[in-house]
């Protein structure tokens with residue numbers, strides 16, 4: 001595994017669990033608002049953390065941490081994601097995967113092997129806008145397939161969208177709600193311009209106006225869904 005970062009203790013990344021968060025290096029998307037350019041742009045890659053070091057840490061924290069989140073970058077690009085996940089699972093941890101949904105066959109394999117407890121999948125935009133919002137095209141079929149695999153699974157899951165004022169509208173969220181119709185959980189977050197690291201420099205300093213924040217809160221209230 002190419003591990004570019006590790007948060008040893010998080011209360012916010014895995015619903016209901018105290019978790020460690022593992023950040024993998026490498027992504028096949030180029031979302032302009034990405035807050036982890038050092039995991040996405042090879043020019044900004046930071047030094048890798050040895051996998052053994054991470055496994056050793058997890059081994060020592062058994063009983064103190066309840067879960068492990070594998071995020072990125074895009075974890076499903078890692079060739080040894082399945083054996084690594086099995087290793088973590090065998091230590092007794094609940095495992096959460098964060099994914100952009102581009103590799104449904106990997107998601108399916110992880111589900112088939114019973115290594116996952118929770119999946120969070122980004123729905124970047126309606127398919128016609130993927131290029132604007134995620135910097136890629138031609139992933140519609142894969143993303144559709146991933147949505148269906150996740151909805152049909154017995155796992156806890158959430159779909160989530162980062163709302164970027166100026167680039168997205170309420171209609172986009174209506175379309176996304178249709179794409180994931182019947183899903184158990186849908187979360188919306190506003191693009192956070194305050195983060196130091198953003199993949200596309202042009203977005204830096206582009207803070208949403210008070211009016212845009214208000215509009216977002218209305219959209220969030222209307223379209224978010226939680227386990228019921």
Ligand code: SF4
Nearest residue numbers: 027029031034073100
């Ligand atoms: S936000 Fe986009 S570019 Fe950044 S890691 Fe996630 S999918 Fe990749």
